[in-house]
Amino acid sequence: MKILVCIKQVPDSSDTLQINEQKGLPSYTEDAAFRMNRFDEFALEEALLIKERLSETLVDALSVGPQRVSATVQRAMGMGADHGIHVLDEADGYRSPFTVASLIAGCVRARNYDLIMTGVMAEDTVASQTGQLIAALLELPCASSVIKEEVLPDRLQIAVEREVEGGSRETVKLNLPAVLTIQPGINFPRYPSFSKVMRARTYAQEVIRAEGLAIEEPRELCRRVRIPDAPSQGVFIEGSPREKALKLIRILHEKSLLA
Amino acid sequence: MEDPTLYIIAELRKGCITQETYELLSFARVIGREKKPVFLTLGKKVEEQAREISQRTGCDSLVVAGEHLEHYNALSYAHALMEILQKESSAWVCLPHTSMGYDLAPRLAVPLKAACITGVESVGDGSLERPIHSGRFIEEIVPKTPRVVVTVLPGAFRPCEETSGPAGAVRVIEAAFTELPSQTLGTDESSHRDSALKDAEVIVSAGRGIGKKENVSLIKRLAALFPRSAVGASRSACDLGWFEHKQQVGTTGQSVSPRLYIACGISGAFQHVSGMRGAQTIVAINKDIHAPIFQVAHYCIVEDLTTFIPLLIEATNRTLPSR
Numbered sequence: 001m002k003i004l005v006c007i008k009q010v011p012d013s014s015d016t017l018q019i020n021e022q023k024g025l026p027s028y029t030e031d032a033a034f035r036m037n038r039f040d041e042f043a044l045e046e047a048l049l050i051k052e053r054l055s056e057t058l059v060d061a062l063s064v065g066p067q068r069v070s071a072t073v074q075r076a077m078g079m080g081a082d083h084g085i086h087v088l089d090e091a092d093g094y095r096s097p098f099t100v101a102s103l104i105a106g107c108v109r110a111r112n113y114d115l116i117m118t119g120v121m122a123e124d125t126v127a128s129q130t131g132q133l134i135a136a137l138l139e140l141p142c143a144s145s146v147i148k149e150e151v152l153p154d155r156l157q158i159a160v161e162r163e164v165e166g167g168s169r170e171t172v173k174l175n176l177p178a179v180l181t182i183q184p185g186i187n188f189p190r191y192p193s194f195s196k197v198m199r200a201r202t203y204a205q206e207v208i209r210a211e212g213l214a215i216e217e218p219r220e221l222c223r224r225v226r227i228p229d230a231p232s233q234g235v236f237i238e239g240s241p242r243e244k245a246l247k248l249i250r251i252l253h254e255k256s257l258l259a
Numbered sequence: 260m261e262d263p264t265l266y267i268i269a270e271l272r273k274g275c276i277t278q279e280t281y282e283l284l285s286f287a288r289v290i291g292r293e294k295k296p297v298f299l300t301l302g303k304k305v306e307e308q309a310r311e312i313s314q315r316t317g318c319d320s321l322v323v324a325g326e327h328l329e330h331y332n333a334l335s336y337a338h339a340l341m342e343i344l345q346k347e348s349s350a351w352v353c354l355p356h357t358s359m360g361y362d363l364a365p366r367l368a369v370p371l372k373a374a375c376i377t378g379v380e381s382v383g384d385g386s387l388e389r390p391i392h393s394g395r396f397i398e399e400i401v402p403k404t405p406r407v408v409v410t411v412l413p414g415a416f417r418p419c420e421e422t423s424g425p426a427g428a429v430r431v432i433e434a435a436f437t438e439l440p441s442q443t444l445g446t447d448e449s450s451h452r453d454s455a456l457k458d459a460e461v462i463v464s465a466g467r468g469i470g471k472k473e474n475v476s477l478i479k480r481l482a483a484l485f486p487r488s489a490v491g492a493s494r495s496a497c498d499l500g501w502f503e504h505k506q507q508v509g510t511t512g513q514s515v516s517p518r519l520y521i522a523c524g525i526s527g528a529f530q531h532v533s534g535m536r537g538a539q540t541i542v543a544i545n546k547d548i549h550a551p552i553f554q555v556a557h558y559c560i561v562e563d564l565t566t567f568i569p570l571l572i573e574a575t576n577r578t579l580p581s582r
Contacts, residue, residue: 014392014393014395014396014549015549017392017395019396038495096400097365097375098368098374101365124391125391125398126378126390126391126528127377127378127389128377129365129377132361132365133365133368133369133375135366136365136366140440141333141440141441142362142366143333144358145358145362145511161447162358163358163511164358164359164511165357165358165510165511166272166511166512166514167505167507167512168446168448169446169447170330170443170445170446170447171446172332172442172443172444173441174440174441174442175440175441178440184498185494185497185498185504219372219375219404220376220402220403220404221400221403222398222399222400222401223399224399225391225396225398226396226397227396228390228397228554233554234554234555234557234558235557235558235559236559236561237560241562241567242570244560244562245567245570245574248542248560248571248574249574249575251558252519255519257518258485258575
């Protein structure tokens, strides 16, 4: 099996994001720290579990973005990915899920992966599109929100359970090659040992320049990013911690919520 | 240019039309002004549901029928819908941002050469607005194509009222079966739910922000102050193994509407909020003043819950000497 896991680098905290009022676009402060999207950690872990189960399986990890993204690809190799691919994209400004997916599709089209996996969404932009878009662009079947998977013995099909609203599950059978987007809770992502992380620093990464890949015309643009208008309609209870506690108890009594 | 045709893909759960489907009509009214959308209902035998939609909304319904459409499947749905949608040079296709909607939207958008905009919360001037970074920022997205596929966050719009006018027309078309590389075999409805959550009058819920598993006991102690209470949790707190998945509140867990909901260390991503916004009184405790949970809470407390909850418990016991 040849597996590709698509990972996104996200800011460790949105505190480091500021809006450039002129451009209306966000930028990161200089001290911003970045890490792997948590949802993608579950996808990578699931790929590594398949590798442990099935002989002759290789796991590649791919990420799109500027120079700093290389550290996240390295992290994926520290967790156990066999090969790291960095699609180096230094373009300024908004990148839609469609643009990112078309970069990935363009990059992997000829590589004949049996399975492409990614997280169900990114923590920062929460679009839940990239995996499904890659599948549609490559004309592959896809299941999103996968909470359980089993590659069938012939390795031609995969059976999955999708988690749907209200805790129900849908069972889907897909022909391989296929794309899966992984729901958290499917596994417990491993935490690589320090020595593995250090060793991963010495591994070479394949760097592919985004300019060399054909991208379709963007179909949507971001006009601006702004702070929400009405941050709260609720009452902020003020005072010392003890005063706040007493005030809250009083409110709960008044509303007969506390006996 | 002529106004685009508006389509709403109806969503059925256990054979019933979801509330999110009716919320989409309110969204479509903002987009289309006077233009009435057409509802598309797919399934094996769903005429009755389509008629219900037409009666409630006054909009026309198109039933796309086929044995193979009994269960939702991205490929079979897309295949059946493509014939209808590709005829429209300019159209908006609206879906709920649910496991069906976000699964299907990209699959429709790519061959339609349509903009795909998901998780939309509101409509701006020529743009669609979506919360990012857990609601801390709003992204304004402008579609650049005559066809647009959009998913709308559950709860972002109010479900439409019942129309007093005449019911819309219902038309049925048969979808041809094609062999496709993916097949949905069925849905397991035997979900692992905690009935305690449904019955509780007070729910104390915890998120990732409680920091560590050891703090779960604090949440339990707080819940124990209230009669008929239960402990809930956010998705991420369950995934960390701090709580059982049956305790999860939110889109993939349970929707609850207790008299009181106390959210402790929950950031307030829409996946959680859509499962608890029906609570009568919402109290949020979070040390991050920017946490979007404060946008839905009635009473907001910016404190570290590991120090605040013990104070709260102490304060309760002091005002309740008999306990």
